[in-house]
Amino acid sequence: MPPEPRDIIRLSSPHMSGHEMKYVIDAMERNQVFPLGQNVADFEEAICTYTGATACSCLSSGTAAIHLALIILGVKPGDEVLCSTFTFAASANPIVYLHAIPVFIDSEPSTWNMDPKLLRQAIEERIRKTGKKPKLILLVHLYGMPADMEGIIAVSKEFDIPILEDAAEALGSTYDGKHCGTYGEMGVYSFNGNKIITTSGGGALVSANESLCSQATFLATQARDEAPHYQHSKIGYNYRMSNICAGIGLGQMEILEERVAKRRENNSFYRDAFQNVEGLTFLTEPSRRYYPNYWLTTILINPVETGITHEELYHQLKQQHIEARPLWKPMHLQPIFALYPSYANGVSESLFNKGLCLPSGSLMTDSQREYVAETILNTITKGNCRQ
Numbered sequence: 463m464p465p466e467p468r469d470i471i472r473l474s475s476p477h478m479s480g481h482e483m484k485y486v487i488d489a490m491e492r493n494q495v496f497p498l499g500q501n502v503a504d505f506e507e508a509i510c511t512y513t514g515a516t517a518c519s520c521l522s523s524g525t526a527a528i529h530l531a532l533i534i535l536g537v538k539p540g541d542e543v544l545c546s547t548f549t550f551a552a553s554a555n556p557i558v559y560l561h562a563i564p565v566f567i568d569s570e571p572s573t574w575n576m577d578p579k580l581l582r583q584a585i586e587e588r589i590r591k592t593g594k595k596p597k598l599i600l601l602v603h604l605y606g607m608p609a610d611m612e613g614i615i616a617v618s619k620e621f622d623i624p625i626l627e628d629a630a631e632a633l634g635s636t637y638d639g640k641h642c643g644t645y646g647e648m649g650v651y652s653f654n655g656n657k658i659i660t661t662s663g664g665g666a667l668v669s670a671n672e673s674l675c676s677q678a679t680f681l682a683t684q685a686r687d688e689a690p691h692y693q694h695s696k697i698g699y700n701y702r703m704s705n706i707c708a709g710i711g712l713g714q715m716e717i718l719e720e721r722v723a724k725r726r727e728n729n730s731f732y733r734d735a736f737q738n739v740e741g742l743t744f745l746t747e748p749s750r751r752y753y754p755n756y757w758l759t760t761i762l763i764n765p766v767e768t769g770i771t772h773e774e775l776y777h778q779l780k781q782q783h784i785e786a787r788p789l790w791k792p793m794h795l796q797p798i799f800a801l802y803p804s805y806a807n808g809v810s811e812s813l814f815n816k817g818l819c820l821p822s823g824s825l826m827t828d829s830q831r832e833y834v835a836e837t838i839l840n841t842i843t844k845g846n847c848r849q
């Protein structure tokens with residue numbers, strides 16, 4: 463049965479467990495309505511327990527987490543940061559906040575994430591051209607698909623350049639059984655409203671090195687030295703997570719594993735529904751080492767075989783109250799980043815030119831999922847008849 467006419471099927475909606483209020487009310491009753499409190503401490507501990515990270519600092523957003531990580535890992539004005547080009551702008555913006563230089567690296571076809579071979583070439587060429595080694599690798603696990611960690615780590619070790627993982631979309635994804643976000647020097651998670659779990663807005667930095675996370679907490683609370691008279695020897699930020707938001711996060715942690723399972727099940731559903739359709743293909747984990755959370759299910763549309771372009775399909779779905787979204791427009795093709803160096807191989811551009819994200823939220827009902835699949839199949843059939 464199709465859903466109510468104006469009931470839009472969203473790309474990725476917040477989905478409460480029902481236990482969030484308990485933690486929020488508890489904070490209210492104890493008058494812990496500030497950025498430091500028991501919920502923040504407990505949320506940090508829960509993130510460490512879940513991911514296997516040693517330390518965690520909860521912050522106001524994933525973007526703030528990337529900003530602080532870049533500072534802590536020593537990125538200075540003029541330094542080059544090797545950044546995945548196929549990502550959301552929030553990965554790259556903080557590099558520019560620091561007057562450092564993003565150097566964009568294109569994707570490999572198998573994971574859609576940073577191509578280790580291209581990364582290696584880029585590093586060699588940057589050293590030749592600038593006489594200076596890039597400072598950091600900012601690696602994104604896009605749509606929850608783990609990057610080729612073996613390949614990336616090998617390059618990182620060869621040139622002794624640390625890795626910062628943007629795992630904003632990859633909480634719950636693992637590679638060789640180890641959580642995305644815990645491979646690099648530091649890792650970033652986001653709890654924005656559209657992510658796999660949410661605090662309405664928030665982020666976290668994790669690390670195996672406790673001192674890196676305590677530096678993040680220090681910088682995020684205005685960099686106050688240990689003195690009663692508000693002494694500062696560093697520039698600080700107001701980036702700490704509120705204790706109320708952390709309460710929501712604690713309620714969400716209770717069901718994170720279920721949310722991962724549901725998103726993965728959505729992905730299998732779409733695969734089954736389109737398995738006999740020529741011209742619709744999926745991003746698939748290259749081997750069993752990869753365990754993606756499938757935060758969003760993505761499809762590639764071949765216009766010759768399906769008779770429809772990804773843009774036409776997007777508009778058709780919109781008319782049927784289904785929210786799809788084109789894939790992220792690569793950073794090296796963005797007007798604001800066009801002048802920065804980039805190492806492109808055409809992979810991300812070609813994905814951008816034929817891909818869509820489908821409604822993938824854990825709140826979706828079976829009948830909503832079926833309605834999305836049917837609408838896509840009908841649209842494609844119509845498209846084919848038109849030829």
Ligand SMILES: *Cc1c(COP(=O)(O)O)cnc(C)c1O
Pocket residue numbers: 523524525526549550552553602628630631651652653654663664665
């Ligand atoms: C959402 C997202 C971010 C930013 O997180 P916010 O919490 O929204 O600031 C960064 N990188 C990627 C890849 C994201 O998807």
